[in-house]
Amino acid sequence: MTHEMIIAGFGGQGVxxxxxxxxxxxxxxxxxxxxxxxxxxxxxxxxxSCGVIVSDEPVGSPVVTEATAxxxxxxxxxxxxxxxxxxxxxxxxxxxxxERNSTRTDIKVYRIPANEEAQALGNTxxxxxVILGAVIAVTGVVxxxxxxxxxxxxxxxxxxxxxxxxxxxLERGYAIAKEMMA
Amino acid sequence: xxxxxxxxNEAIAEAAIQAGCRYFFGYxxxxxxxxxxxxxxxxxxxGGCFLQAESEVAAINMVYGAGGAGARAMxxxxxxxxxxxxxxxxxxxxxxxxxxxxxxxxxxxGLGSIQPSxxxxxxxxxxxxHGDYRCVVLAPSTVQEAVDMMAEGFDIADQYRIPVxxxxxxxxxxxxxxxxxxxxxxxxxxxxxxxxxxxxxxxxPNIINSLYIDAAILEQKNAExxxxxxxxxxxxxxxxxxxxxxxxYMVVAxxxxxxxxxxxxxxxxxxxxxxxxxxxxxxxxxxPSAAIAEAAAKVKAVLTVEMSTGQMVDDxxxxxxxSKPVEFLGRSGGMIPAPREIIDKLVEMAGGKA
Numbered sequence: 032m033t034h035e036m037i038i039a040g041f042g043g044q045g046v047x048x049x050x051x052x053x054x055x056x057x058x059x060x061x062x063x064x065x066x067x068x069x070x071x072x073x074x075x076x077x078x079x080s081c082g083v084i085v086s087d088e089p090v091g092s093p094v095v096t097e098a099t100a101x102x103x104x105x106x107x108x109x110x111x112x113x114x115x116x117x118x119x120x121x122x123x124x125x126x127x128x129x130e131r132n133s134t135r136t137d138i139k140v141y142r143i144p145a146n147e148e149a150q151a152l153g154n155t156x157x158x159x160x161v162i163l164g165a166v167i168a169v170t171g172v173v174x175x176x177x178x179x180x181x182x183x184x185x186x187x188x189x190x191x192x193x194x195x196x197x198x199x200x201l202e203r204g205y206a207i208a209k210e211m212m213a
Numbered sequence: 214x215x216x217x218x219x220x221x222n223e224a225i226a227e228a229a230i231q232a233g234c235r236y237f238f239g240y241x242x243x244x245x246x247x248x249x250x251x252x253x254x255x256x257x258x259x260g261g262c263f264l265q266a267e268s269e270v271a272a273i274n275m276v277y278g279a280g281g282a283g284a285r286a287m288x289x290x291x292x293x294x295x296x297x298x299x300x301x302x303x304x305x306x307x308x309x310x311x312x313x314x315x316x317x318x319x320x321x322x323g324l325g326s327i328q329p330s331x332x333x334x335x336x337x338x339x340x341x342x343h344g345d346y347r348c349v350v351l352a353p354s355t356v357q358e359a360v361d362m363m364a365e366g367f368d369i370a371d372q373y374r375i376p377v378x379x380x381x382x383x384x385x386x387x388x389x390x391x392x393x394x395x396x397x398x399x400x401x402x403x404x405x406x407x408x409x410x411x412x413x414x415x416x417x418p419n420i421i422n423s424l425y426i427d428a429a430i431l432e433q434k435n436a437e438x439x440x441x442x443x444x445x446x447x448x449x450x451x452x453x454x455x456x457x458x459x460x461x462y463m464v465v466a467x468x469x470x471x472x473x474x475x476x477x478x479x480x481x482x483x484x485x486x487x488x489x490x491x492x493x494x495x496x497x498x499x500x501p502s503a504a505i506a507e508a509a510a511k512v513k514a515v516l517t518v519e520m521s522t523g524q525m526v527d528d529x530x531x532x533x534x535x536s537k538p539v540e541f542l543g544r545s546g547g548m549i550p551a552p553r554e555i556i557d558k559l560v561e562m563a564g565g566k567a
Contacts (some may be wrong), residue, residue: 051218051389058218058391066218066389070244071327091476093388093469096551184218 032087034172035095037112039080040104040125045159049102050081051185052163056177057085067093078107085172100170102162104145105129121169123162141165141211148203157200164204169212175205216391221356221381222247224392225315226255228363229287231394234313235261236286238275240268240294243327244383245317248289269294273301273314280310281421283408285367289315291383292333293324295341302376303342306438307423309407311370313363314348315379317386320547328547329383331468334524337378338498345435347442349377349449350497352467356390358495364397369449371402373441380497382520384469384549445499452501453493456482457508460490462559465505465529466518467494470550474518477555484556487563497525502532514538514562518555521545 036053040046050066057064067082082095100121103109106129116122118137127146143165145158167175178201183191219227226248229237237252249265256263266272272288279286290298295316305312318333320326337350349369353359359381366377409419425431453471456478457463466474471493478489492508494501509515515537517526526541533539542558544550 054389055218058216064218064391067384068387070383070387088479090390090472091479092473092552093384093390094473094549094551096553 034083034085034100034170035098036083036100036102036166036172037080037095037098037115038083038102039078039108039112040159041076042079043076044079044104045156046079046102046104047081048185049159049163050083052178052181053083053085053173055181055184056173059177059181060173062086063088063090065090065093067095078105078111080108080112100166100172102166103129104159104162106131109133123165123169125158125162127158139169141169141208143204143207145204148207149200152196152199152203154196157197160197160200161204161207164201164206165208167201168205168208175201216393218389219356219392220247220387220389221359222317222386223251224356224360225289225363225379225381225386226251227394228360229313229367230255230259230261232285232364232367234285234287234367235259236276236279236284237261237263237288238266238272238279238286239288239290240266240272242291242294244319244329244386245289245291245315247386248315248317269297270301273298273305276312276314277301277305277308277310280305280312281308281409283405283410285371287313287315289317291317291319291327292321292330295333295336299336299342302348303340303344303346304423305376306342306346306348307344308421309374309438310421311367311374311376313366313370313377313379315381318380318382320545326547327383329385329469329520329549330545330547331382331470331520332522332524332545333380334497334519334521337380338500338528346438347375347445347498349373349375349445349499351377351379352495352497353379353381353385354468354471354493356385356388357392359385360392360394361397362495364399368400368402371405372400373445374407375441375445380468382469383547449496450499450501450504451495452504453491453495454504454508455491455493457490457492457511460488460511461513462487462489462562463508463512463515464489464491464518464555464559465494465515465525466491467497467525470518470520473550473552474555477552477559480552481556481559485560485563487559489559494525500528500532502528505529505532506534506536509533509537512537514540516540516542516555516559516562518542518550520549
């Protein structure tokens with residue numbers, strides 16, 4: 032099984048870190064992984080994205096163009112990456128910030144109100160974790176427990192105390208997606 | 214040792230330190246800035262020296278000096294910066310000073326773009342600077358391979374007293390992959406009896422120089438260098454052969470483009486049943502001409518894929534010497550070929566389904 036994902040949003044929404052969490056978690060589980068950021072001249076508030084591959088096979092191209100799952104945290108990202116979802120693949124839309132729905136009919140779309148859910152937990156900055164929980168629930172790319180096991184590898188020991196709220200956000204997203212799938 | 218997740222640039226820097234590199238001279242340029250950044254933090258911890266020079270020209274000449282004194286020294290840059298270093302590289306080659314130069318290639322010519330490219334192939338493999346010289350050119354396609362090649366690169370440089378260029382691109386520098394340090398077993402190397410370390414008990418001074426004003430003596434020097442280059446060609450040529458056993462078509466690609474080709478090969482075999490393999494040069498100089506010629510004899514046609522408008526394809530054509538058709542697919546300017554483009558081209562070459 033090969034998961035090829037694109038995670039995209041505004042600079043500052045934590046999309047690079049989300050990708051790193053998935054990559055670390057995949058490596059932690061003994062899978063082959065790669066993480067490839069978009070880099071280049073970009074204005075503040077512009078689009079940031081990364082490609083993450085978690086696979087049982089050695090990773091070929093680290094650039095994801097035919098994605099099994101795409102996460103979009105803002106509208107420009109939906110406009111840009113909607114077409115990259117493989118038929119039958121998954122698209123996760125942050126419905127708190129994106130009003131329009133996907134025009135694709137050959138993919139599964141999950142609209143997750145990530146910012147509202149994060150706000151309800153007391154910190155909008157964990158919106159990405161809500162979406163990540165949903166991604167894990169739907170795709171099974173990694174085990175949800177793996178995220179906790181590698182959290183400080185991405186964010187450092189100093190942020191270990193932030194795991195609690197991140198864990199809540201992750202589990203909330205996971206539960207929302209499971210409900211949608213039921 | 215366990216695997217850690219590292220950015221290509223950072224992994225290259227750490228590998229250099231673990232290979233004994235203690236001197237880094239450089240000047241910032243995207244997309245390789247994590248190398249000097251990492252070096253500036255790590256080298257003082259191991260008693261080394263990180264120096265941000267006033268220019269690329271200064272940096273390569275500092276490498277010339279440190280390497281001449283027998284130290285393991287390196288510089289890194291990206292395409293426009295590497296152009297500025299060419300004069301120094303020519304002097305280093307002439308003076309036979311070992312060193313490692315990292316080029317994380319970006320789109321050109323001129324200032325170009327900051328996105329991945331492979332358009333410095335000619336520059337790296339044909340000398341780049343003036344005079345009759347070669348650099349050993351290593352082309353890793355994964356972060357792990359970059360780590361292994363960095364360690365071996367310093368050994369090759371010392372063994373043959375030659376500048377070694379590690380040619381990656383922005384993609385390899387920016388991506389993260391699991392790596393394991395210290396996989397490479399160091400070679401047994403001769404003492405650097407030629408290094409300028411002070412007279413000590415020696416009777417004659419060691420001099421590092423590339424000036425041979427007498428034409429006959431310079432010709433002799435050129436012949437000595439040519440003999441070393443022949444020895445390197447015989448001993449150090451490396452390539453990977455991937456799914457070539459039953460292949461009807463051969464892709465030749467190096468670096469990150471080769472891994473994109475591997476993705477395409479997996480898909481085209483599954484979707485179309487067209488049997489495609491890959492021959493991946495791991496050294497761009499010396500170039501694996503014999504391996505390519507031998508592999509080409511068993512296939513119907515060859516496709517060279519590069520992030521350029523066609524540079525390595527010349528060497529592929531020279532190797533095959535017209536015995537099989539050689540097609541070319543290239544993206545340039547910092548654009549990256551998608552596996553699908555390679556598949557479409559191969560399907561066209563195969564005339565549809567196999």
